[in-house]
Amino acid sequence: METTSREADQTADGPEPAFHGRRTLDDYARASFPWYGLDEAFTGPRWLMQVAAAADGVVQHGSLGHGDVPSIRSDAAATLRERFAVVVTLAASPVRRSGDGTGVLDATTVSSAAWLAGSGLLAHTWPPQLDHALRDDWLDQQTETAFVLADDLDGPEWSLLSLPVNGEPTPFHYRETDFGWVLAGSTSDTSGTSGTEGPPGVHLGAYGRGMSAYGLGFSVVPDVASYTAETPYV
Template identity: 70%
Template structure:
């Protein structure tokens, strides 16, 4: 918008962060996000070295006492809630979820019991994660919450029945070792879940990128996930 005085123009310039400042703020935000991943008492998994595209941090999930229980790492295009039919674009991404394997245990504050985490936990997180980035083109904006609640309940039921007909078997390498996964596809993308020899469960979801050619590996350096220059 044009300004009509020198004072207004100076104010507008001064209120806009300089490129160097914006870069610094972005780096700070990335490092703060990385702190959550660094607190995890388990190894993180992402796509292995065969994937050469962009990598990015997503989010971690913690218990009431602050203990990190699971988290996600993104690969490819950062997904958004949008209709492919409207934009004409097809996002290509895969999100990898690592879930700490834990038995039934008391909560950190001693007031309750936490459920055990299993491969179904990873399947549930993957299914709900995919739905969070999904919006059927024929769906009215005002109805999306109702649709999401319904689909989320369905995803939970599917995750609780990994031996059901909705899932098929898929073997993918984890740290170079062929590992069995439960796999399913839908009109919105694909979801898979399995367990590693390292004592964690892996879930993953994506679209526009085939799951059949993926491989997973321990992430030994979060640096590539913190760089947002792609």
């Protein structure tokens, strides 16, 4: 798959606490690409999550949350009552040298966004029949499955869904799981070569539970400071 390393992405976008306050906003502000979230049709809570950067400090991707703050619970009924959607923005990048000059980073693609979204959903999932000792093994297995599925977006596990991005119908790859849904797509001009006006292209991933993906729309976030860092990401 033309995606970033599974190990690096899992560390960067896994179940770790978000930074809080000014440090978080500064991290988002360092990105060279626009951040995306749910459009103005969503009127619920919005909250910051985390930003992933390369060794040289270049921001690669990050997440913004909407609705309830998801938590890992062994109580299936309580977990299913959560209503949230997380939007992952991933910089569209060609094959490039790593920040420390020691290797090459693969190009980012829609599959990369699908992988980040799939692993993000798993980070907030705990099947009620598992105890603490077994969850790590289950998570490793399911994370590997999510990677394989992200590498086969034309496969039978995925369907196509058209959703608005900045008001324009945009195709997304979509799949449902026992624990929520995952989708991935790209905004216009991810090559960065068209010269047209507007925000640079990015790859978008999203995952959620309790909120239907069919009614969602995405748009550029004009001010990331409108997302609160007061609610802890757990």
